[in-house]
Amino acid sequence: MSLQVTLKILRSRPHQEQRYDTFDVTVPDAANVLDAIEQAWAHHDRDLMFRHACHHASCGTCAVRINGREKLPCIAPVKDYDGGEIKIEPLRNFPIVGDLVVDVAPFFQNQEASDFIITRPTENELDGKAIAHTQGLDPESAPTVPFNRFENCVECGICLSACPTMSADYKFFGPAGLAAIKRQLDKTTDANEREKLLHLADDEHGVWRCHSAWECTEACPQSVFPAESIMALRKEINAQRFKKFFRL
Amino acid sequence: MKNKKSSWGWFWQSVTGILLILLVGLHMIAHHFVAEGGIRDFQQVIAYLSNPIIILTELAFLISVTVHAMLGMRSILFDLGLSPQWERVVTYGVVVIGGLTVLYGFWLTYAILAQGSAPTAFLFR
Amino acid sequence: MNLYRPELKRFRFLRWFDFRSWRLGMLAYILNRVTAIGLVVYLYLHLAVLFLLAQGPSGWDPFIQIARTPWFLMLDVILLAGLLIHGLNGLRVALTGFGYGVRSQKPLFIALMIFAAIVLAVGVFKMFMG
Numbered sequence: 404m405s406l407q408v409t410l411k412i413l414r415s416r417p418h419q420e421q422r423y424d425t426f427d428v429t430v431p432d433a434a435n436v437l438d439a440i441e442q443a444w445a446h447h448d449r450d451l452m453f454r455h456a457c458h459h460a461s462c463g464t465c466a467v468r469i470n471g472r473e474k475l476p477c478i479a480p481v482k483d484y485d486g487g488e489i490k491i492e493p494l495r496n497f498p499i500v501g502d503l504v505v506d507v508a509p510f511f512q513n514q515e516a517s518d519f520i521i522t523r524p525t526e527n528e529l530d531g532k533a534i535a536h537t538q539g540l541d542p543e544s545a546p547t548v549p550f551n552r553f554e555n556c557v558e559c560g561i562c563l564s565a566c567p568t569m570s571a572d573y574k575f576f577g578p579a580g581l582a583a584i585k586r587q588l589d590k591t592t593d594a595n596e597r598e599k600l601l602h603l604a605d606d607e608h609g610v611w612r613c614h615s616a617w618e619c620t621e622a623c624p625q626s627v628f629p630a631e632s633i634m635a636l637r638k639e640i641n642a643q644r645f646k647k648f649f650r651l
Numbered sequence: 652m653k654n655k656k657s658s659w660g661w662f663w664q665s666v667t668g669i670l671l672i673l674l675v676g677l678h679m680i681a682h683h684f685v686a687e688g689g690i691r692d693f694q695q696v697i698a699y700l701s702n703p704i705i706i707l708t709e710l711a712f713l714i715s716v717t718v719h720a721m722l723g724m725r726s727i728l729f730d731l732g733l734s735p736q737w738e739r740v741v742t743y744g745v746v747v748i749g750g751l752t753v754l755y756g757f758w759l760t761y762a763i764l765a766q767g768s769a770p771t772a773f774l775f776r
Numbered sequence: 777m778n779l780y781r782p783e784l785k786r787f788r789f790l791r792w793f794d795f796r797s798w799r800l801g802m803l804a805y806i807l808n809r810v811t812a813i814g815l816v817v818y819l820y821l822h823l824a825v826l827f828l829l830a831q832g833p834s835g836w837d838p839f840i841q842i843a844r845t846p847w848f849l850m851l852d853v854i855l856l857a858g859l860l861i862h863g864l865n866g867l868r869v870a871l872t873g874f875g876y877g878v879r880s881q882k883p884l885f886i887a888l889m890i891f892a893a894i895v896l897a898v899g900v901f902k903m904f905m906g
Contacts, residue, residue, distance in 0.1 A: 472796065567794040571788075605658060607660065614805050614809075615804070617801030618801060630801075642875075668869075671863065692833070692836065724816060727792070727809065766832045
């Protein structure tokens with residue numbers, strides 16, 4: 404079985420008027436939106452700019468807005484958009500390079516501000532709970548087997564696009580950057596390092612700028628919970644302030 | 652980044668906000684639910700203000716509501732994506748407007764008490 | 777960061793109201809902003825009206841004749857609703873920012889808004905019947 408869909412894609416190029424182009428494509432029943440975009444590119448317009456890599460939600464490269472909502476098209480089934488037209492636009496709050504491709508450099512700059520790296524240090528537990536080891540693994544040797552987990556964040560930029568504060572205040576550090584600070588904070592017990600990280604977050608346009616709309620957490624495809632991280636940072640900074648105040 | 656100042660706006664917004672829940676509650680109950688006919692006439696206002704604790708509560712309300720409103724307006728204006736220069740203008744602007752608002756409130760309290768012969772009028776003489 | 781939102785170039789304040797999603801957090805944010813602006817306008821109207829008090833009974837007492845009419849009380853209902861929505865939603869923002877109820881902000885918001893509706897109903901009843 405196959406599905407007939409119409410893609411309505413926002414086309415942009417530097418110094419040109421933006422316009423919507425529609426493409427009628429046929430995709431298999433189980434296809435995701437990314438497959439449909441590829442069909443449009445393959446059979447209709449080789450000029451269409453889009454970006455992707457892994458096809459299974461682990462690289463975060465392909466993020467776009469589908470019918471206005473931020474999604475990873477690689478895991479968004481076409482079936483979910485029954486009823487013909489699917490509107491596809493680039494992420495908001497980023498400079499557009501062309502068509503569906505945006506410049507994510509500002510995103511990575513804020514990710515790196517806290518020395519965030521995407522692999523977690525080798526660990527035997529996750530969030531305080533021992534990791535259930537792979538079945539068949541010798542329990543005796545289990546604790547010495549190194550685990551190299553990736554961070555949840557796939558750096559897709561969806562949270563920045565969904566965030567209403569981000570679109571209002573271009574200086575906002577952004578949910579992803581703040582979540583990265585929170586992760587770094589969780590990884591260290593060094594007082595100086597923690598102070599530095601909290602200082603980075605404690606800014607007019609940092610952790611305090613958020614208006615608690617929780618859109619980042621709602622939109623995040625990978626359970627990073629950026630809004631919860633922002634609240635945790637606020638709590639941490641507020642707790643520090645109380646401590647400092649009452650010690651005086 | 653080194654000379655970056657930490658930001659206290661959200662903190663005071665929350666503290667005044669929580670205070671205001673109490674003070675607005677008191678204010679609404681005192682002026683619109685307890686008061687006869689939903690609002691006091693002039694003599695009733697004077698009688699109401701004869702209690703110094705009431706005056707202090709009203710002035711605390713005035714200050715918290717002004718601080719809260721000014722921080723809020725600043726935050727809303729910052730959401731226009733302002734340049735650093737305009738941000739400074741807004742910050743000074745809300746300080747000046749807030750200061751004038753509080754001064755006006757104090758003057759008004761004095762003027763009302765001076766109108767009637769409230770026992771606490773001496774506080775403002 | 778450079779924004780790319782050509783549709784909103786002229787009316788930048790429209791960025792405050794992201795109507796795409798009607799999820800609860802977004803709704804709370806928009807409600808908070810609308811009521812905030814309304815309440816500040818009200819605050820200054822209120823302070824201006826209170827100037828009448830400085831003129832003694834001759835200034836104030838004619839005003840309260842108007843203020844006691846049902847039409848004026850309708851405005852009070854709007855004020856009360858705004859205060860309740862803004863105050864209780866603000867309580868959610870403050871609580872989560874101090875680390876309370878972070879994981880349950882949605883039920884927290886719903887519970888606070890139900891409470892607001894109850895207080896509003898009681899208030900309206902008192903205003904018109906009491």
